[in-house]
Amino acid sequence: MSVKTTSFKHVSYLWDEAEAAKLAGDEVALLIYRSNLLGADLRLTNYGGGNTSCKAMAKDPLTGEETEIMWIKGSGGDIGTLTKSGLAALYVDRLRSLKNVYRGIEHEDEMVELFNHCIYDLASKAPSIDTPLHGFLPFKHIDHLHPDAAIAIAAAKDGKKITQELFGGTIGWVEWQKPGFDLGLQLKQCLDENPGIRGIMLGSHGLFTWGDTAYESYVNTLEVIEKCAEYLEANYGKKGPVFGGQKVESLAVEDRKKQAAKIAPILRGFCSSERHMIGHFTDDARVLEFINSNDLERLAPLGTSCPDHFLRTKISPLVLDLAKDEDLSDVAAIKERLAPSFEAYRQMYTDYYNTCKHDNSPAIRDANPVIILYPGVGMFAFSKDKQTARVAAEFYTNAINVMKGAEAISEYTSLPRQEAFNIEYWLLEEAKLQRMPKPKALSGKIALITGSAGGIGKAIAKKFVKEGAVVVLNDMNAERLESAGEEFKKEFGRDSYATAILDVTKETQIEAALEEAALAFGGVDIIVNNAGLSISKTIEDHTEKDWDILYDVLVKGQFFVTQGAVKVLRKQAIGGDIINIVSKNALVSGPNNAGYGSAKSAQLHLSRLNAAELGADHIRVNVVNPDAVISDSNIWAGGWAEGRAKAYGITVAELPAYYAKRTLLNEIILPDDIANACFAFTGGLLNKSTGNVLNVDGGVAMAFVR
Incomplete structure (x- = not known):
């Protein structure tokens, strides 16, 4: 088959001669390379859609003789991200011999189990239902794709006639049929009746194209799809306005x-x-x-x-x-x-x-x-x-x-x-x-954790994603937020999170963050009021500015984020969780802590008030009371550590050990410990609990709720 062009308008030609040359002689590597290029252009096929294969000689481990093997994308894979581990490898002669035991279309499904008797590579991916569609065609490299341009013709009322005229008989046609063994036999029959064709259109379904080499198959595929797209483009508007013309004008x-x-x-x-x-x-x-x-x-x-x-x-x-x-x-x-x-x-x-x-x-x-x-x-x-x-x-x-x-x-x-x-x-x-794996505890849940670009907030967000949720990461600091977003993208993928700049003292930013949750994921289920700061000063040293920012962030911030979230939760009417990260200081009196401690007490009682009001909506409001979470926490910035060390008559370096030793369990508290507590409330086992306080402080007797 001669290669005609490398210049295309409607599809992307991505073949790199230098990269392909490195793979010369390895047909399986070239199959993977070709597949990844095809999958990179969504005009050629959809995510997870389509199938690619190659046939090449390999040594039979039982006989030592060279035998023909077909490598094909396995069940459930995606050609854009395909690797060798995603391929199924089958003996071609065994696969084709299955027609001797095929009992007809009403027994189609039993053939899938028989594919396993044709496996060449025991580490092979499970063969897909498309396997016989490739197996009965004689070509070394085959592409089965679902390009919009080709399906538009395949789904047209007179698609067969258009295909015949457009390609001058060089593309065959097989009427719609569910994929399976019989369809594979029909493809072979179409080829036998039309020798020399370069591909086959499947009615309402997709396209088969092929070549003697990976490159020839790739270019043949592009050329056929390009021709389909050109034909459509030339005909837009000839019958009248697209889709009958505009009825509604879009909003800005x-x-x-x-x-x-x-x-x-x-x-x-x-x-x-x-x-x-x-x-x-x-x-x-x-x-x-x-x-x-x-x-x-x-x-x-x-x-x-x-x-x-x-x-x-x-x-x-x-x-x-x-x-x-x-x-x-x-x-x-x-x-x-x-x-x-x-x-x-x-x-x-x-x-x-x-x-x-x-x-x-x-x-x-x-x-x-x-x-x-x-x-x-x-x-x-x-x-x-x-x-x-x-x-x-x-x-x-x-x-x-x-x-x-x-x-x-x-x-x-x-x-x-x-x-x-x-x-x-x-x-x-x-x-x-x-x-498929069973749903995780938080599958289908959307969480917004304030202050989630670092420290406790980020630990909670990671825990929730690992348990199946999606999260709206947010922070006042754009650089810190961007860094957290990149971290989540690398660790969990782009579909695990969205981001929003959020200062909880600004109503417009609260509204914007909740709008982002709605646009990105459809709403919100879990709100964790985690954003905070701390100021440790004597009564004499406390300023009005100190007092206001503590109450603005901790108390008003918690209230207005909750208020905004409740509007969304009530729209959904499927319940929800609000968790407020408070502190053991809400219950324990200590020196140099009037502003922070009283604000934390206000947070705690506000939580109880909200729980009482929102229960009828199945919105649970609970509290996690940490103490001395030092790791990666902003709370220790701005002189807080120095203030607490001074209050206890020790150095800043001695604080972690000091806090641990004063607990009943003699434990240092980490962000992951707080994250686990939040999951305990939201993971499904405590769906009938609200208005509760869960201490995560290593055991501080003075902070026991009584």
Whole structure:
């Protein structure tokens, strides 16, 4: 196959001759290199979507003879991040011999277990359902991708005819069928009937392309997708305005964000009727073009075509019947307006399940929508975690691209409901879901910990993320916050956190931080009032400025952050936790501590008052009382350590040992100890506890609550 060009407009040519030369002779390494390049361009395939393979000779460990092996992306992988450990390796001859025992399409699923008898590498990843689609084709390198431009043609009413005309017969066509052994046989039949073709279009599904080398396969793939994209571009507008023209004009950018932040917790509350969901919001231009269009009402209910799309987005989205600039201040009235739409969606999904289910179908899953469209504002996605919600939004954007292209050249057709159900509730898909790790204690929870760029706050945030939550990191210091963000990104990934500058004495910054929580994740579940400072002075030395800042940060800060959070929590109406990091000084009287100690006492009683008021909303308010947490804490800056050392008649260097020795357990208290206490309150075992005080001070008898 001759290579024609390396210049493309609609896809990215990323092949580096020097890098590839280092891999010469290693077909598996070249497969991984090619796969990563393809996965790096989301115009070629979606996250986790598509499959790539190569066939090469290797020594059979049993016979010592050279034999043909196929390496293919294993089940559940992503080609953009694929490594050798993510590949399945199978004997080609054994895989192909399975057709001798194949009992027909009604026995499709039993073939997956038989793939294991074809494994060459015992450390191999589990083979995916796409394995036979590659195995029966003779080519050394094969790409199976889900590019929007190709699926737009594949999902068009007359996609087969368009494919034939566009490629002059050099791209074959196989009608829609669920992936599996029979589809692999159909691909081979299509090739046998059309020798010399360079690829095959799968109806409503995706694209197969190939080459004799990794490079030829890569360029062939780019060329075919480029041609599809050029064809779509040339036809946009010929049949009339895209999506029938604009019906609604978008709000200005900042107004969209404000409106989205207001509505997100309400939507999250509806979507979390069965379990806590995490949200994602986008006002991408492609999304706005679709949701603001005249054709939205016609196209949205049709649902998506590519299995990769609807597996993540559900069969169709929910479209909100709200004006873009709707006054959302009366939360009860908005909920009353929206409730029938959510009930109707759940009923639609239940009817879809009941109509399409088989005798052995898995139980119905969460009937709430995943994708919610708000004309003039943007798109929301809600799922079990941030990555899944974000990817769902990306996939629905892909579906929008497909609808746009199909409508431009013909008429968009979605997958029939029964076919969609057969994929969504496929027993093999269910088995894959059952193999996934069980949710962690804080999965689906959103936490905002004030002062979380360092010390106790950062330790709490890390603990929560490790237990499944997402967090809104915040700090007054932008440099410190940026550093914490980079640390979380490196350790936990970009979907684990958001950031916000927050001075708890400034109401506008409190509001902005909660808006960020709503935009990034859909709302908030856990508030930890941790931000603080300390001043240790004698009565004579205390100034009004000292007094005011202590009470502004510790007492007013705790109150106003709580006040703002309660508005969000009540919008969601799914309960929540407020934890206030107070101090043993709230209970213990000591010298040189009038301002700090009395402010801590105010924090403690304020917590009890809030617990009494918020119980009816299932919002729990509890207190953690630390003492002498020295490690990485700002509390020891600004002369506090010197003041406490002076009060006790010791040196600053002697403070840690001093504090430990005065406790009943003779223990030094660390930030992780406070984090563990916060998790104890939020991890699910104390859901019926509120108004409590948990001492984490090593045992200070004077601080016992009595």
